[in-house]
Amino acid sequence: MEEQAIATPINSRHRDLKALMAPFGGWDMPIQYEGIIAEHAWCRQKAALFDICHMGEFLFQGDFESGGLEDVFTFSVKTIPVGRSRYGFLLNEQGGIIDDLIVFRLAEDKVMVVVNAATAPNDFDAIKQRLRGGTFTNITDQTGKLDIQGPLARDVMVAALGGQVAAIPYFKFITMDILGVEAIVSRTGYTGELGYEIFIPAEKVCQLWDLLLQDERVKPAGLGARDVLRLEVGYSLYGSDIDEVTTPLEAGLGAFVNFDKNFVGKDALLKQKETGITRQKIAFQVSSRRSPRHHYEIFSGDRQIGAVTSGVFSPMLGCGIGIGFAESGDYPLGTQLTIRHERVSMEAVVCEVPFYGGGSLRS
């Protein structure tokens, strides 16, 4: 698998920085540079730069309704104002999540769909099958993507790219000239901090990486820190927390499903609403510094009620945190749980997400 992993345009920079590299979603990606905890702290306090070129991007151009795009996702595309983006799901007929994604409304008749790396080829086929018109293209290879995240991200971006970045509100984006090419700067991210996702033609992304890193307030961060950051704010990771046999209702993500419109999987979800879900997402905090991990078992007393899907040591909380699925029931805040795996056992209590709500996201 490793020899086939695709290099992003910034691969040589990661190697120069002696990053620990690993295959992720079919790509050769940096896991850490100086260390996950240090990179996490830098993102919470300053500004961290992530190579996110592995994610997939598709373009649709045409009429959303007659072209069929309006019925593809769990949210309406035509009601997204131009210059805004929306998060939601691509479902299968059973209501299972094929992917979670963001759609950017570029123009009256044009959107960009941003999807996870590992699922991108499958997503493209699934969406294309549902379309009846318009043009649909996979621009992943031509598109570079950098995320800059942290309380100082706005100051850094303004210093490097100019003042028009300063006024972008949360979940809005602008198209602007960067290094002589057209780029998209979006006020979105995956860390709970103020930040931007930048889409720029692949041939310029390395130059932009170098430019942003010239600012001493910026340090590179890898996928290891990104995973801790996203879990602290309770975001789901596709493939771990959500997948094709998990519905948005089970995953506690029903807010991103619009039942006033048609979409593939709607009938299954309506039925699930009626009969009730048999398992549900729960979040918990461990009483020690131990980390719950994917596949650890969740017990209530002596009875296993579920399994962990994501868990880490949270540097912000100073303890282990996790999310997982349990048989449906009532789990009020503070409910005692035990997380077990082989000879490891840790006490935990049900808690709210985000685990950490002190980020600069909306500042």
Added chain:
Amino acid sequence: MAEMYFTKEHEWVKVSGNTGKVGISDHAAHELGDITFVELPKVGKTVKQFEVLAAIESVKAASDIFSPLSGKVIAVNDELDATPEVVNESAEEKAWMAEIEIADAAELKNLMTQDQYTEYLKTL
């Protein structure tokens, strides 16, 4: 000066008289990445050579720590409860985890010397 011996699983023991302090090597600490938790044994616990003595967790992984020698735990380094990152900063000096009363010094023949361990790392 205390003699230092290593296991293939990257634990070390520093022998001083009939006791030995146990920890993990710089190499192991580096491989694990940021250490977030150390499960220390209870004082009084008896262990056999190469049996589980303690456990360690990093952001990336959870691992068992095996005892380089048989014996009884007579002290533990409580400082690691609150500051497990000391393992990353000083794995072979400050971050000893347990001190054991050595049951059978003849077991040292099953361990590597510092030079042998350095050679061993080159083969990995």
